[in-house]
């Protein structure tokens with residue numbers, strides 16, 4: 001018997017990716033799909049990529065009661081809107097993986113600083129686990145609420161955490177420069193994301209402090225005990241999906257850093273540390289749940305690290321399924337691919 005799953009926010013980009021992953025999953029099955037402005041329509045009428053019998057499912061309203069049989073709920077809703085759906089699902093005894101930012105912070109004060117809105121249910125912060133799977137397995141397995149990490153923080157924290165743990169990084173003034181495909185901004189139309197405005201163009205945004213800078217700093221310290229100061233500049237590129245993050249780092253014993261990262265992730269199917277000096281590309285990871293990390297020593301104390309993920313997979317729906325697998329004591333890689341859709 002497969003485990004029945006609900007996806008709230010099924011008509012968005014991450015929702016569509018969740019449908020694809022859950023429909024192909026050996027242990028989960030889709031029992032309920034919900035949307036907001038598109039509620040009442042068939043999934044296939046709103047999602048051109050959705051096929052099979054799932055395309056005929058009617059989209060419920062995001063706040064409609066969940067079927068009793070549902071054991072797991074993915075909330076792929078905008079931040080602030082997600083929190084109340086999460087609270088409702090938990091009160092009905094469901095496990096929840098929340099893809100929004102609503103439970104990624106440890107205090108309402110930090111959330112409010114980063115998102116400029118008051119949190120609707122801060123009492124749930126206590127039970128939320130920040131689901132960066134490779135560093136939070138045991139806690140994820142033991143909770144009913146996983147806060148799925150943001151895409152930029154995932155691509156930043158995976159290379160940073162082992163080096164911080166080794167105590168070799170200068171922690172003051174880490175520069176994180178990221179590039180994202182336009183699907184990172186979601187499906188709702190925004191004028192600055194029109195084809196004519198992003199095609200043949202690259203732009204930086206989110207300055208002076210993008211909301212993910214708080215998340216990166218909070219969890220770099222949360223996982224390692226080392227307070228860090230991060231200057232983060234995101235960019236949007238004229239491509240659909242993929243994320244490339246370049247970290248400009250300094251510290252000591254830089255000749256050891258490659259080995260430290262390799263050792264940290266040698267048994268991890270979804271994190272690949274490339275040979276010394278080799279750098280990754282988004283094309284090498286898109287379609288997979290992998291994070292590829294490349295490292296280049298550029299001075300006696302200076303290093304450039306480049307990490308790549310698919311923002312919709314390891315940066316969102318893929319990591320969400322990885323977390324769900326852990327919550328249900330399944331094979332962590334069930335339903336996920338280590339292979340990209342290359343070329």
Ligand SMILES: NC(=O)C1=CN([C@@H]2O[C@H](COP(=O)(O)OP(=O)(O)OC[C@H]3O[C@@H](n4cnc5c(N)ncnc54)[C@H](OP(=O)(O)O)[C@@H]3O)[C@@H](O)[C@H]2O)C=CC1
Nearest residue numbers: 009011012013014035036037038076077100184186187188
């Ligand atoms: N895109 C990405 O790469 C990543 C996204 N995320 C996060 O995942 C969540 C979903 O993102 P994404 O799929 O890109 O978003 P989209 O904008 O593509 O989709 C949003 C979804 O939420 C529904 N929705 C919109 N407004 C409301 C509302 N007020 N109440 C309830 N439901 C609503 C929409 O329904 P309808 O279509 O019916 O209006 C749609 O299903 C967000 O919190 C986002 O920050 C996290 C990591 C990466």
Ligand SMILES: CC(=O)N[C@@H](CCC(=O)OP(=O)(O)O)C(=O)O
Nearest residue numbers: 100101149150151180184185236
């Ligand atoms: C390109 C783009 O706009 N990206 C989004 C980040 C992706 C996202 O959805 O953010 P969460 O991970 O916090 O949910 C942004 O900068 O706000």
